[in-house]
């Protein structure tokens with residue numbers, strides 16, 4: 001079987017970054033707006049029926065309530081996703097502007113980031129295996145690392161599993177060298193063709209144009225890993241077998257902000 005391997009150097013402009021943030025926020029906010037309008041139609045329909053027939057049947061009432069509850073759930077999780085996106089982008093901006101490292105435990109950042117996707121992972125029937133030794137201490141940028149993991153989880157769900165159930169995500173950390181940790185993030189989804197893999201870090205490259213893709217996720221990941229976190233990234237993927245992203249991360253990022261901005265502006 002063929003295994004594709006790639007590392008690359010591609011930078012996004014400030015305009016591209018802003019477009020990407022706007023695009024990523026657009027999906028959950030668009031979902032919420034559509035759902036709010038459906039909810040308001042439901043209420044209007046309900047009022048019309050009530051006016052026409054004061055004695056509505058219990059079963060009709062229950063059906064309306066079930067629809068309304070579903071709409072509220074969709075709005076709630078969409079808005080939560082938007083709030084998470086804003087928080088994590090804000091955190092990356094703070095990391096980058098201050099250059100202030102913080103001490104954190106790798107296992108906590110991995111678990112906290114996965115926890116923000118718990119509902120979506122459950123809804124997609126996605127199993128999660130985590131093998132990250134407790135107590136690996138980093139002095140680096142937890143917000144930036146969390147943003148990287150969020151993008152990888154989002155990609156596994158959107159591209160890897162593409163709405164199919166029964167997928168699995170595996171996150172493994174190994175501390176084999178004194179000052180670095182190798183973190184692998186794997187999905188057993190559809191994988192990428194060689195030509196997709198070749199362009200995976202290119203800004204605006206997406207195979208899901210108009211379906212939730214902005215083509216900036218992996219570009220941002222690349223820039224954060226090599227800039228802010230001073231690590232390396234490698235992507236291996238095989239059609240039909242899945243995708244593995246390997247990050248080699250220094251446990252102590254050098255003092256001060258990176259000489260190169262993490263996101264090339």
Ligand code: ADP
Nearest residue numbers: 155156159160191206207213214215216217218
């Ligand atoms: P976007 O997610 O907005 O499409 P990305 O830069 O994150 O942009 O990814 C670029 C492309 O790489 C995706 O459109 C997809 O084709 C491919 N890709 C990324 N992650 C995965 C994955 N886990 N499984 C399969 N394909 C992926």
